[in-house]
Amino acid sequence: MPTPLQYALIGMVIAEPRSGYALRKVFETSPIGRFSSSPGSIYPALQKLVGSKLLQKKSSDRSRGKQLYHATNAGRDALEAWVTGSVSLEEVAKDIDLVLLRFAFHEALDDGQSTIDFLQSFVTAVRNHLANLKLFMTQPDGQSLSLHGQLAMENGIAGYEAQLSWAERAITRFSKQGQSND
Amino acid sequence: MPTPLQYALIGMVIAEPRSGYALRKVFETSPIGRFSSSPGSIYPALQKLVGSKLLQKKSSDRSRGKQLYHATNAGRDALEAWVTGSVSLEEVAKDIDLVLLRFAFHEALDDGQSTIDFLQSFVTAVRNHLANLKLFMTQPDGQSLSLHGQLAMENGIAGYEAQLSWAERAITRFSKQGQSND
DNA sequence: CCAACCATGTAAGCTGTTACATGATTGA
DNA sequence: TCAATCATGTAACAGCTTACATGGTTGG
Numbered sequence: 093m094p095t096p097l098q099y100a101l102i103g104m105v106i107a108e109p110r111s112g113y114a115l116r117k118v119f120e121t122s123p124i125g126r127f128s129s130s131p132g133s134i135y136p137a138l139q140k141l142v143g144s145k146l147l148q149k150k151s152s153d154r155s156r157g158k159q160l161y162h163a164t165n166a167g168r169d170a171l172e173a174w175v176t177g178s179v180s181l182e183e184v185a186k187d188i189d190l191v192l193l194r195f196a197f198h199e200a201l202d203d204g205q206s207t208i209d210f211l212q213s214f215v216t217a218v219r220n221h222l223a224n225l226k227l228f229m230t231q232p233d234g235q236s237l238s239l240h241g242q243l244a245m246e247n248g249i250a251g252y253e254a255q256l257s258w259a260e261r262a263i264t265r266f267s268k269q270g271q272s273n274d
Numbered sequence: 275m276p277t278p279l280q281y282a283l284i285g286m287v288i289a290e291p292r293s294g295y296a297l298r299k300v301f302e303t304s305p306i307g308r309f310s311s312s313p314g315s316i317y318p319a320l321q322k323l324v325g326s327k328l329l330q331k332k333s334s335d336r337s338r339g340k341q342l343y344h345a346t347n348a349g350r351d352a353l354e355a356w357v358t359g360s361v362s363l364e365e366v367a368k369d370i371d372l373v374l375l376r377f378a379f380h381e382a383l384d385d386g387q388s389t390i391d392f393l394q395s396f397v398t399a400v401r402n403h404l405a406n407l408k409l410f411m412t413q414p415d416g417q418s419l420s421l422h423g424q425l426a427m428e429n430g431i432a433g434y435e436a437q438l439s440w441a442e443r444a445i446t447r448f449s450k451q452g453q454s455n456d
Numbered sequence: 457c458c459a460a461c462c463a464t465g466t467a468a469g470c471t472g473t474t475a476c477a478t479g480a481t482t483g484a
Numbered sequence: 485t486c487a488a489t490c491a492t493g494t495a496a497c498a499g500c501t502t503a504c505a506t507g508g509t510t511g512g
Contacts, residue, residue, distance in 0.1 A: 095470090095471070095472095097471085097472085111490095111491075111492095112491075112492065112493095113490060113491045113492075114491095116491090117490095122410070123367060123403075123406055123407055123410050123430075125367040125368040125369075126368075128472075128473075130472080130473065130474075131491090131492070131493065131494095132472070132473060132474070132475085132493090132494080132495090133471080133472055133473075134492095135492065135493060135494090136471085136472085136493090136494095137471090137472095139493095159491095159492095185305060185307040186307040186308075187307075192426060192429055192430075195422070195425075195426065195429075196422050196423065196426040198422055199420050199421075199422035199423065207422070221305075224305055225305055228304070228305050238381050239381075239447065239448070239451065240377070240378055240379075240380055240381035240389070241378065241381065243377075243440075243444045243447065244374060244377060244378040246440065246443075247374055247377075247437070247440045247444075248305075248374075250436050250439070250440050251433060251436055251437070251440075253436075254432050254433055254435075254436040255429070255433070257432070258425075258428065258429045258432050258433075261428075262425045262429075265421065265425065266421070269421065277498090277499070277500095279499090279500090293462090293463075293464095294463075294464065294465095295462060295463045295464075296463095298463090299462095310500075310501075312500080312501065312502075313463090313464065313465065313466095314465090314466080314467090314500070314501060314502070314503085315499080315500055315501075316464095317464065317465060317466090318465090318466090318499085318500090319499090319500095321465095341463095341464095
């Protein structure tokens, strides 16, 4: 199973076939911050993807030296399976940035409904996680939290509430877009 | 230099000396999610901390078998240096959860002013990062973002804005607490 | 008595980091 | 021509995950 970095690489070459160097530049210049642009991470990851037949290296027509990576059908399928999987409570609690990455790569799919389904499962998971956080805050074995602890919990809660409003706004935006396609 | 996990362990045994097992239980039951509670991560980390003299293993008075970890003075100093370091733009962009962890362990310090200083450097870093994000969103080489890309950016911006309001609220709370001590 | 939990560890494997290394091309 | 950038890789190392392994204690 590919790593998040590998999925990100597949998604990027689906959007536009690129060289390893070009992929590194994207990580370097975008403010995403999740992935390192170091050659020691990118090139081995690309080699593994070629080895597992999810990517292919092709020379582009002109400028003969240029080797660009393209996604195979298997690569597209793997990405689709990954991005459309429903959002679990654990994923929200442990790695919410990954959920956002999956959301972003719904763009590589042509289906509009899958984005809405995804966002709805996200909303459910965030709501459940928020309930857990609030429960934890009110009864941590009767121990009352210090000011630091209380504020750290409030930070988490405020963050997830922001995620919730964002997701609800996003669902509205995608629903509107869907309607205009009817 | 200790890893984030190692700093977390130091902070936890400063709050209260604990066994390795007890430390694992905290990770298992708290909704933090950043650290795994697997023995394969905790025990080696504790061994390294003892090796670098930041922690010590002591048997508690009664119940002779019980081995509890305590922080050494060097451990306390290392945690303090880590926790009080000012927040950089890179840290905010790459690992904001780590900033929150550092915030939380200000509790282990007795100084109230250091928390406020920390939060102020956090506010500055988040403001700068927000400016970068907004700049990136308006001019990504003239390319207009897709709906997915635009929403992903909005998600990031909304998240950091939530961090900003939280930090400002937190500064107010700590300032009030400081005044009541005068 | 037996399941559940307390309690601690090791080993293999995978990923990613840092650092090193190489060579081509391009613009001032 | 010389610095910067393009472009691709490898090697050593650190850290974590999963899985395995062991044995003690406690409560029903």
